Amino acid sequence: MFLEPHFKGQRSGWIEVICGSMFSGKTEELIRRLKRAKIANQRVEIFKPRVDTRYDDVKVVSHDANYILSTPVASSSELLELTDGVNVVGVDEAQFFDEHLPEICQKLALRGIRVIVAGLDMDFRGKPFGPMPNLLAVAEYITKVHAICQHCGNLATHSYRLVTDGDTVVLGEKESYEPRCRTCYHMGNILDLQDKSSGSAQNKENAKERKLA
Numbered sequence: 001m002f003l004e005p006h007f008k009g010q011r012s013g014w015i016e017v018i019c020g021s022m023f024s025g026k027t028e029e030l031i032r033r034l035k036r037a038k039i040a041n042q043r044v045e046i047f048k049p050r051v052d053t054r055y056d057d058v059k060v061v062s063h064d065a066n067y068i069l070s071t072p073v074a075s076s077s078e079l080l081e082l083t084d085g086v087n088v089v090g091v092d093e094a095q096f097f098d099e100h101l102p103e104i105c106q107k108l109a110l111r112g113i114r115v116i117v118a119g120l121d122m123d124f125r126g127k128p129f130g131p132m133p134n135l136l137a138v139a140e141y142i143t144k145v146h147a148i149c150q151h152c153g154n155l156a157t158h159s160y161r162l163v164t165d166g167d168t169v170v171l172g173e174k175e176s177y178e179p180r181c182r183t184c185y186h187m188g189n190i191l192d193l194q195d196k197s198s199g200s201a202q203n204k205e206n207a208k209e210r211k212l213a
Ligand SMILES: [Zn+2]
Pocket: 149, 150, 151, 152, 153, 154, 180, 181, 182, 183, 184, 185
């Protein structure tokens, strides 16, 4: 189990990354850590990219409606100006930030700030997503969280996209994606067709419940 470092008064900060597929609980884990920092009387600020307007402009919202107030920013450089006197900086949906986010996070850490970043490690094509691979390289602590594969119940690492329109940046509406393990992800829509032909509606229902769990 990941133990959160929380040394008060330590000279240098550090970077933590929480990554995984959709429905893996990244934002829930980010909120959990930020709430604990608040309990420890740390000054906490949370940021998210302005592109993410799925639910609300000022809240980091997770799928179970557990939320925490956040500031939408247009670029990662704004974080440098908005974090004076802050002990802990949270960043949600980091995959949608610009390429400078890793160096900005390192600057914040050098100022003594604990930086906690949550984001999708892979896009729906299975490719490293935006600034995430570079963030993973420079972070002190990495937590990879998993969803449950909607087809077989194994741990899911991939976000399988159910819709086929051409937009490469589709925000995470539940109905557009499902979590899949490596094997089921690579079987692609063969699994959708099997579901339809074998009439496994009950399996699909069970899987839906697992996804929302
Ligand atoms: Zn699977």
